Amino acid sequence: MMGQGQPIIVLKEGTKREKGKGAQANNIMAAKAIADAVRSTLGPKGMDKMLVDSMGDVVITNDGVTILKEIDVEHPAAKMLVEVAKTQDQECGDGTTTSVILAGELLSNAESLIEQNVHPTIIASGYRMAADKAIELLKDNAKAVKFEDNETLEYIAKTAMSSKSASGAKEHLGDIIVKAVKAITEKKNGKYTSDIDNILVVKKAGGSIHETTLVDGIILDKEIVHPQMPKVLEGAKVALLDAALEIKKTEVEAKIQVTDPTQLQAFLDGEERTIKNMVDIVKKTGANVVLCQKGIDDLAQHYFAKAGVMVARRIKKSDMEKLAKAIGGNIVMNLKELTEKDLGIAGKVEEKKIGDSQMIFVTGCKNAKAVSMLIRGGTEHVIDETERAVHDALKVVSDAIEDGFIIPGAGASAVELALRLKQYASSVGGREQLAIEEFAKALETIPRVLAENAGLDPINVLVDLRQAHEAGKKDFGINVFTGKAESMFKANVIEPIRVGSQAIKSSTEAAVMILRIDDIIASKGGSKMPAGAPGMGGGMPGMGGMGDY
Secondary structure (H helix, E strand, O other), X not given: OHHHOOOOOXXXXXXXXXXXXXXXXXHHHHHHHHHHHHXXXXXXXXXXXXXXXXXXXXXXXOOHHHHHHHOOOOOHHHHHHHHHHHHHHHHOOOOHHHHHHHHHHHHHHHHHHHHOOOOHHHHHHHXXXXXXXXXXXXXXXXXXXXXXXXXXXXXXXXXXXXXXXHHHHHHHHHHHHHHHHHHHOEEEOOEEEOOHXXXXXXXXXXXXXXXXXXXXXXXXXXXXXXXXXXXXXXXXEEEEEOOOEOOOOOOOOOOOOOOOHHHHHHHHHHHHHHHHHHHHHHHHOOOOEEEEOOOEOHHHHHHHHHOOOEEEOOOOHHHHHHHHHHHOOOEEOOHHHOOHHHOEEEEEEEEEEEOOEEEEEEEOOOOOOOEEEEEEEOOHHXXXXXXXXXXXXXXXXXXXXXXXXXXXXXXXXXXXXXXXXXHHHHHHOOOHHHHHHHHHHHHOHHHHXXXXXXXXXXXXXXHHHHHHHHOOOOOEEEEOOOOEEEEOOOOOOEEEHHHHHHHHHHHHHHHHHHHOOOEEEEOOOOOXXXXXXXOOOOOOOOXXXXXXX
């Protein structure tokens, strides 16, 4: 058939295909649009975004990963940059905006090399070499931090919060955050591990951020089930149950035929005896507090109230696990197996009214390996954003404790790495040298954006920083409040080494993957590939091409 000039149809009708430089330009444009979306949020002078979803729910934040999760991103390359932010958030908690801006800039700089006919695989190879060298150099620029050094750990927490709206209360929060992380840190084989999932964060509107407190135990957003039960108990012995204290329905469908009223009474008496036996099993262990993951029958509540036992039910599984770590008890799934050994000990269990609802505080736990933070704030939006700031700060403090090294913030590390990579590039030679130089330029975007967001002249700032670093002042970064270059170790603007190294790793890997794509085949009904705009689907009302809102 080919001789007669008939076309051979390989792809389904309606499939869009873009090849070569067009495909790369399309992907790079989408990635740059994502980076631009979060660019203005970087640093202490960064601004917030208001995101409104299709249901009308509002999120106000300047947390890079939250912004990118909330936006309904459609372009496949743009989605990869959202993944970079998510990875950064899981690994480090902070630096999500930095990693996305860096990935966007690496792609933008690669575009100028592609136009000069440098092959994408050579750029990818140069970028990988530069990333490996940068992480090696980052270690040379780091300082050790000890577990006992509370002051430094507090500064790490404050640095993470300084760009968030909770920065006004960072002194108060910093102290609480360090105490919380240190409480749940465990030492195994000479190494520290801090799993921040053991810190229960409870939010309650009312008061102000300054009223946020740390509790050496667990706060349950539940109330005591019966009005006649005690509201406060000292020296509590707590039974943790994952078993329902009620009569189960039969597994199979069954009918019980009652022919005589006395039979019905006997049936009801039997149920009552069963429930009383359940309560007796618990009482026999000496427990005076019962916290149950499942339901508790009204009759069981009555018997517990008569015995002066405090009871709460339908507690979340995650909260139960934290309770077990805090009070040293075991979660029992079969009531018949409950013994005195399974009980946890708490100094005090009490029900308090916080805001407009009752909450149960399990406190006074010796060697608690799980603690709680009660976050207060004027409105729901303030509390939500404070929680995001607190999460970032908890994570960076735990990173610093686990890794034991810190680096200077405020663009200091980025400028130092850029300077060293330029020297390294000339020793590499070949075409990869060009890619390494572009990588160095991309790193300088961090102080540049910090300066732009603070209303400073980015060129003057970069000149000052380069001058300082060439003179051997490795920890000089930009003070966005004065506009001057100064020592960030002295100014206590510091972050864990993991934040910097992860941002370099994940942004390089994403940039390399996007660069190596030279053909986009989108089937009908698949992801759209608008020719001009980097397709950002739906999400925000009235968003013109995403650059400014």
